[in-house]
Amino acid sequence: MxxxxxxxxxxxxxxxxxxxxxxxxxxxxxxxxxxxxxxxxxxxxxxxxxxxxxxxxxxxxxxxxxxxxGSSAADLGFHALTADNLSGDETQETLQALRRQTERSLVFLYGKAPLRIAGRQCLDMAVGDSDLAELGMTPRDVLTVTRSLRTGASGRTILAYLSEEIQQRVADSPVPAEAGPGVYRDAESLLASLGDIRDQGYALGYQECMTGWNSVAAPVMWDDTIMGAVLMLQPKDTMPKAPQSYIDATLTAAARLSRLGNLRPTAQ
CATH class of the missing domain: 1.10.10.10 (Winged helix-like DNA-binding domain superfamily/Winged helix DNA-binding domain)
Structure with missing residues (x-):
């Protein structure tokens, strides 16, 4: 039974x-x-x-x-060989804390995609009982689809800390068809936004990946290397503009995950 x-x-x-x-x-x-x-x-x-x-x-x-x-899980395992501290109870606790501090928003942890230098992949999330179909995506999309760095606050956050060559390559790539109305459509404005992200330490997205959803993202850095980004999502009607408290909470979560990585064991 x-x-x-x-x-x-x-x-x-x-x-x-x-x-x-x-x-x-x-x-x-x-x-x-x-x-x-x-x-x-x-x-x-x-x-x-x-x-x-x-x-x-x-x-x-x-x-x-x-x-x-299978091999798709092996791709994540490959990534985990160098990012093993971006999984586990403490990471999940960090994401859940961010969700509570931002009135039960949807929270995701994205990492640089394994075997693809200009992509990102979801590593973990805190979404409670929410049905991801309301975001216009299936659980399979979130768990297995490598998404472009061309769109979204989390994508641009990761891209902001990659090389200028990669940034230019991504900026020159087509805008994904599923992007929201707030996406940066020309390369010049996209590249300018990356400098703003580095200056302020976070990114704001307004209906960038999906219609009807706004976001805040902050980088997860290990030894001055970008490893991923924490993303919180709220409906635009609930969060037309991200309050400073939400930005601070996202920055705190990203800083905690960065510390986890910097405390990881090193090879002897």
Missing amino acids: DRVTTKGTSHAERVFRVQRAFISLGGGEHRLADIARAADLDDSTVSRILTSGTYDNTFVRAGRGRYQL
Whole structure:
């Protein structure tokens, strides 16, 4: 009989819990029942997540009722070899604290995408029971799609600390079709915004990635190297302009994640 749990009611959070279950179980293949137990979710929910994940190779069916992580998960693992402190309980606590301090906004942690120098990928989030469909994206988009640095406060924040060559390449690239009405459409204004981000230490986005949503983003830096960005989203009707308290809270979260990285163990 399937077990029932009330934890993790957001679909995106359930997907993350299944991914984390493989970490607690160790490498190799595992039975669906064991994965469900480790994720503290019912078998049918985990079965749907695993089946969906096989289409983009996040998970691989290793035999009847047995699964293992696939190459898409390996991409994240590759990134984690150099960014292992951008995961875990303390990171999630930081994102949840930011969500509370900004009236239960939607909070994401983006990192530089593995194997793609000019992209970003979601590493973690704090969205509560929110359905990401309201953002115009599916959980698969958030978890597996590498997104351009051409749009969005988090994308521009990461781009601001990359080389001028990369900045120019991204600025000259087409604006993604799914961008919101506030996107920087010409290269000159986009590049000028990067200087402002470096000067003030954060970015503001006004319906930049998605219609109807405004945002604040701040950089996560390790040893003066950009590793990612913390992003908080609020509906534009709720947050027509980001209050200073929201900006300060986002900066505090990014600074805490930066400290985690700077305290990471070094090779002996």
